Amino acid sequence: ELYDLIVRKTCQECKCPRETHAVYHEQLTTVRDRLGFKHDTNTSRVDPRQMGYTWVPPGILTSAKIQRYFDVIPPEKVPKIGTQGERFRDKQLVYQLPKQDLALDYCKHVEEQNRSSYEDFVAARNEIALDIGYVKDTPQATKCAGCRETLNHGEMAVTAPKFREQTLWHPRCFKCTTCDELLVDLTYCVHDDQIYCERHYAEMLKPRCSACDEVGHRRYRMPFDFIFPFA
Numbered sequence: 564e565l566y567d568l569i570v571r572k573t574c575q576e577c578k579c580p581r582e583t584h585a586v587y588h589e590q591l592t593t594v595r596d597r598l599g600f601k602h603d604t605n606t607s608r609v610d611p612r613q614m615g616y617t618w619v620p621p622g623i624l625t626s627a628k629i630q631r632y633f634d635v636i637p638p639e640k641v642p643k644i645g646t647q648g649e650r651f652r653d654k655q656l657v658y659q660l661p662k663q664d665l666a667l668d669y670c671k672h673v674e675e676q677n678r679s680s681y682e683d684f685v686a687a688r689n690e691i692a693l694d695i696g697y698v699k700d701t702p703q704a705t706k707c708a709g710c711r712e713t714l715n716h717g718e719m720a721v722t723a724p725k726f727r728e729q730t731l732w733h734p735r736c737f738k739c740t741t742c743d744e745l746l747v748d749l750t751y752c753v754h755d756d757q758i759y760c761e762r763h764y765a766e767m768l769k770p771r772c773s774a775c776d777e778v779g780h781r782r783y784r785m786p787f788d789f790i791f792p793f794a
Contacts, residue, residue, distance in 0.1 A: 709736025
């Protein structure tokens with residue numbers, strides 16, 4: 564069992580981290596489906612794959628505006644099919660939205676006495692913290708909640724429903740407060756008026772096992788200089 568915990572986060576073939584592989588989009592549905600959220604009116608009507616992307620931002624209803632959105636995102640992070648940006652998104656889906664944080668069905672090491680606590684955590688997080696942002700035009704000039712620079716009237720911005728309607732971000736500024744990476748598919752958690760990816764939100768509230776990557780326990784935490792005797 565200890566060996567299983569240690570290697571679970573790595574590929575069984577090459578032993579590299581799971582998120583470095585470029586195959587995860589084939590195994591995943593949309594983020595809304597991954598989170599168990601219902602689709603809403605902010606979901607884009609554009610099929611991203613018809614435009615050559617694996618994802619397009621919700622709230623944008625025309626291909627021209629979608630292109631405008633991606634024009635302000637670093638090129639290496641634009642999820643265009645067959646590019647570094649597609650692989651970056653795949654990696655971020657696995658890293659920022661680990662399945663074992665989302666539902667008990669994906670956990671192998673949550674003990675029976677901790678299951679109700681885990682489910683309470685998930686229910687509370689989904690109710691008060693977890694949501695998906697969407698894009699809209701800035702109704703009037705305001706300050707970006709990230710960089711504090713000006714968002715001009717009509718400029719494309721990201722809004723997060725868990726915040727006040729007036730709180731907006733530049734698309735390039737909608738990042739996790741902890742890892743400083745763009746929030747994958749605009750999926751965020753809010754804590755103390757700051758935005759986080761789900762991984763780092765969970766880690767502020769629950770311990771994460773460094774071996775199996777599940778939250779809520781610290782099983783088999785070992786010093787970094789520990790050498791496992793495989794021989």
